[in-house]
Amino acid sequence: MRVKYLQCVRCGRKYPREEIRYRCDCGDSIELVYDYSAYKGKVTWDILRQRTFCHWRYREFYPPLKSSGIITMHEGGTALIRSRNIAKDIGCGDLMFKMESLNPTGSFKDRGSTIEISQAYEYGAKTIVCASTGNMGASVAAYCGRGNIKCTIYVPEDTPRIKLLQMEAHGARVVRVKGDYTLAANLAKKEYEEKGVYLAGDYPYRSEGEKSVALEIMDVLDGDLDYLVVPMGNGTLLHGMWKGIKEMKLFGLIDRLPKILGVQAEGCNTIVRSYFENKDSIEPVHPDTRMDAIACGDPLDGLWALRALKESGGRGILVSDVDAQCAKEMLAREEGIFAEISGAASLAGFIKVHNAGLIPEDARVVVLVTGHGLKEPEFFETRI
Ligand SMILES: *Cc1c(COP(=O)(O)O)cnc(C)c1O
16 A cells, blocks of 8 residues: 555654654654555455465555565465364353464564565665564564575574574574663664664564454454454554554455454563553563563553554453463363464463453454464473
């Protein structure tokens, strides 16, 4: 879709669409605002469903890219599978899992990478720098490898070994920082500012790509969904999904909106805390959780995610490491699904609010499984 301008979540300041911009001058995050009028009535199910079921089926929803430069590995098109046993255990009538672990590098990050790294390629970037808790780096490294672009990934000290191996296998230079994700993000930004390299990560182009998780779910269910359960790190995924769902409604593809349940770790509760305190700002924290993929103490898209929870009539949920580990084990034993612990946080969160009686019995629910369990085998060696 044609981009009209970029706009800040906090101060509303607008920037011209030509500008490669990561954050607003006020420091908060920005999103792409499209010129929707040109597309109304032209994006129909008939048109979309003629195409293969994958991320690129929904190309009208993304920023314009020259097709010759698109770096893709058939991301998306992931399965939506029905619960066989957990739904019965907890007494939920209609529970499904969206298998984001089935993407090319094992997490939904690939949906953002195909947009973001293609954009960088079109821009002529020779080197990309990026901060990551692990999955982002693995994905960016793979897409950079495919696009012949050099990349440097800054990661926290305790990033799981397999995710580091993935990055190195794809040819990335990996820098382990002595600290958490926030420090990694600051160092990546510093390298971008000093050397003028292309900065990748949780920025506007990525959330445009990650919205396809929601587009696929709404496509398969014909828009008939009550709750969508999403883990939150930087909040980029949740924000992107909510934006995509609203755009589908604007185009008349669906006629109602699901409620979004956003799940964070108790030891990294930034967005959910503001949700419960009814604030419109986010206080950074020092993360203390084993859910490494969602341990973002200063969430870049926190405000967007917070607003999506409120706008959708959903809620924020906190889970402990033990809750998430239990959910991970339930998924593995009862459903045959091997998720990484952050990818099981969503199920843990849903069970919590379901047990508290907050979900109607006949609700249709989709829980995201965001990342693959093969990425963290050490979890079964050192149990919580
Ligand atoms: C990145 C990631 C998340 C969180 O996504 P955000 O966009 O940072 O909110 C959740 N689960 C897994 C497995 C991830 O890799």
